[in-house]
Amino acid sequence: MKIDDLLKKETFTKEDLIYLLDCRGEEQNRLFDRAAEIKAKYIGHRVHFRGLIEMSNICRKNCFYCGIRAGNTNVHRYTLTDEEVVEASRFAWKNRYGSIAIQTGELNSTDFVNHIENLLDKINSATNNELGITLSLGEQTEETYRRWFNKGGIRYLLRIESSNRELYAKLHPNDGHHIYDKRINCLKMLKRIGYQVGSGVMIGLPFQTLEHLADDLLWMQEIDVDMVGMGPYIEHPDTPLFQYRHELLNISERFNLSQKMTALLRIMMKDINIVAPTALQAIDPLGREKAIKVGANIVMPNITPGSYRNDYKLYENKPCTSDAADDCKSCLEARIQLIGNEIGYGEHGNSLHFYRRNRKRLA
Numbered sequence: 380m381k382i383d384d385l386l387k388k389e390t391f392t393k394e395d396l397i398y399l400l401d402c403r404g405e406e407q408n409r410l411f412d413r414a415a416e417i418k419a420k421y422i423g424h425r426v427h428f429r430g431l432i433e434m435s436n437i438c439r440k441n442c443f444y445c446g447i448r449a450g451n452t453n454v455h456r457y458t459l460t461d462e463e464v465v466e467a468s469r470f471a472w473k474n475r476y477g478s479i480a481i482q483t484g485e486l487n488s489t490d491f492v493n494h495i496e497n498l499l500d501k502i503n504s505a506t507n508n509e510l511g512i513t514l515s516l517g518e519q520t521e522e523t524y525r526r527w528f529n530k531g532g533i534r535y536l537l538r539i540e541s542s543n544r545e546l547y548a549k550l551h552p553n554d555g556h557h558i559y560d561k562r563i564n565c566l567k568m569l570k571r572i573g574y575q576v577g578s579g580v581m582i583g584l585p586f587q588t589l590e591h592l593a594d595d596l597l598w599m600q601e602i603d604v605d606m607v608g609m610g611p612y613i614e615h616p617d618t619p620l621f622q623y624r625h626e627l628l629n630i631s632e633r634f635n636l637s638q639k640m641t642a643l644l645r646i647m648m649k650d651i652n653i654v655a656p657t658a659l660q661a662i663d664p665l666g667r668e669k670a671i672k673v674g675a676n677i678v679m680p681n682i683t684p685g686s687y688r689n690d691y692k693l694y695e696n697k698p699c700t701s702d703a704a705d706d707c708k709s710c711l712e713a714r715i716q717l718i719g720n721e722i723g724y725g726e727h728g729n730s731l732h733f734y735r736r737n738r739k740r741l742a
């Protein structure tokens with residue numbers, strides 16, 4: 380089979396990737412098996428948690444795909460109190476999650492920057508400095524990134540959404556606030572400062588082709604990311620992109636394509652951290668577990684206080700909006716064990732790639 384020859388290659392060309400993204404049936408099974416084999420060899424069977432705290436849905440931006448974009452007046456806007464964030468962090472700490480991830484819409488005011496800085500202090504002192512903290516707070520200045528890093532943010536997740544400039548431009552307003560090069564520059568700053576840097580894309584977007592996705596994979600390799608969070612695009616009715624819903628791949632095809640993207644990325648970047656995205660679960664109740672099988676090693680259980688979860692709707696049918704954090708934990712634990720993986724409780728689960736990259740740099 381052609382796939383066997385391809386999977387033996389050291390590096391993939393764009394044409395190889397397009398073929399692999401398009402493969403089905405037995406060929407697809409071989410791809411998934413190869414990814415599982417590589418994951419077992421380089422990562423093992425341990426999955427790490429990042430307790431996700433959706434701290435605020437207030438956003439100054441207007442990305443065409445996102446349900447909490449500034450222009451959507453149907454959203455009830457909230458910001459968790461510091462006590463609520465600290466409480467959620469303590470939950471993660473007590474339950475030995477090892478790490479948390481704080482996510483918000485994008486704000487750049489001095490108040491916001493100071494607020495996050497103070498909050499990091501509060502979280503660290505309430506959890507004995509033991510949690511690994513991931514931030515996902517959008518585009519900021521280098522100074523801001525540095526200040527947060529100095530307060531113990533060790534990882535930063537900033538998705539490029541699509542690495543193709545033209546497609547990026549179609550997904551964002553042309554208003555001077557959504558600039559491709561600025562986002563790339565932010566990723567470079569984060570790396571310079573010393574964060575473990577994560578990026579990623581949405582899969583199955585309107586106007587997106589397999590060629591775009593192949594380029595996305597090559598782009599992630601080229602910028603040498605430490606971690607990736609990527610998942611299916613899911614339309615939201617209060618967004619401009621909703622009008623293209625009839626032109627999208629059907630939802631199960633988007634799911635399948637996401638699995639293939641995860642598998643291919645694992646084969647290409649053997650030691651990075653790859654998130655099993657929650658958006659997968661919006662399509663298939665076992666979506667995240669399936670992603671773990673084909674290469675993902677990070678899960679982000681939602682630990683946002685239940686009453687707010689419904690307001691952080693980036694896309695439709697977001698799962699687990701009514702669960703309490705405790706329910707999420709036991710449900711995930713059972714599911715992860717069911718597929719032969721264990722949870723690295725009490726461990727940070729940092730990106731092995733990050734350590735190798737830095738060892739090389741310092742050598």
Ligand code: SAH
Binds near residue numbers: 536610693694
């Ligand atoms: N404001 C920050 C972080 C919050 S948004 C930022 O934009 O970087 C986090 C991610 O949600 C985005 O990067 C995007 O990839 C994803 N997202 C937004 N809308 C989505 C949708 N309709 N379907 C799937 N993912 C979506």
Ligand code: SF4
Binds near residue numbers: 439440449
């Ligand atoms: Fe705001 Fe992020 Fe949504 Fe864009 S994707 S509108 S920056 S929350």
